[in-house]
Amino acid sequence: MLEPLIQQDLFADIHRGGRLQERLANAHKMFNLQSPGLDRIGIALFDEATSRVKTFLASPVAENPLTNYQHPLADAESLAAAAIPGQARIVNDLQLFAEGKNQHTLKIRDLGMHSSYTLPIFERDVLRGFVFLNSRQKDYFQQDILGQIPLFAHFLVQMVLNHQATLRTLVSALRITSRMMHYKDPETSSHLERMANFSQLIAQELVAQQQIVLDDEEIDHIYRFAPLHDIGKVGIPDDILQKPGRLDSNEWTVMKTHSGIGRAIVDQLIHDFGFSALPDIEILRHITELHHEKIDGSGYPHGFYGDQVPLAARIVSVSDIFDALTSERPYKDAWSNQAAFAELDRMVQKNRLDVNCVAALQNRLADVETVQRCFSESRA
16 A cells, blocks of 8 residues: 655744744755755845945854955955846856955955855845855866756745844834824934934944854844834823923823833734744834833833843843934034044943943944934935
8 A cells, every 4th residue: 555755844944933043054954954065054135224234144144254244245356247137147166366456355265165056035136145165175066956956045045034024124113103203293203213224233233343143143133123212102192292391290290101112012913913033023012112221220110220120121221322312303413523522431331321332333433323314314
């Protein structure tokens, strides 16, 4: 009697949720069980607003030479030329780029890679990033392996696009709520873009200084979630939110409830849309609820002290305050960067802000100025 055959599904683990980095590592391992020789996978995202390519995922993680790195696409001529829908770039001897001086070229070469396959990630003709496949073997990407590699590369593309689409759905839902609040509140979309970029700069610098351990996926989530910090203000009455003068004690008590309202909105959307399995979702909760907590315990809503304040909330607090100080408002002129940093330093001395987060932003002054030019109010 004939019986059905049972075959192990080698790729089952990649559908079980969890962090995208772990799913990529599983996919890499399973591919090499069938076709050994694929020594590295790298995935980079393209930021259309800044025209930069930035590292996102890699496998294996232990020997990844490119983390916390971004580069203008226009300055990487070969990569820019590969950003064409429907085409993949194959280089079977990386000696072709022996004269290359860009950091990503040098580090991949130093890792001992000799051949590469690059597939741009497009979504409806919009460039979203790149998949990089590397081997230490010269001429690895020949006819036999090329029968498998395109399908695998497109599988990785779909995995990334699905993840990004889920993330965009969550962020878009929250931004709709946020826009409702911004019709009532004087903060602008440019403020949100600047403080998101400042948050990313702080996280990147903290990693570069080896003060924290975050991978590129976590940094990307901080960047995406930072603009949603004040969505709870949608629940604050207009007469308080738009009051031109100082709030009295009762009004201030009401204003401080916006962080709890924000957390409630986030929790409801996570529940209703099934986002609970989305990686790093706690980062979003921390940002919306805890960005007004202070290191000395004087913040709200819980009066957390020191390390009780999560890292993402500390980062966003510094970014938000710095941009508020350097932005013009109906009730104040914009401060200079120098004056704003001096104020942040005073707040550090009072143990209100995280000293390392403030120092990290100061260390990236040139990048801060670039963000301010890219997202100025006049360009909004």
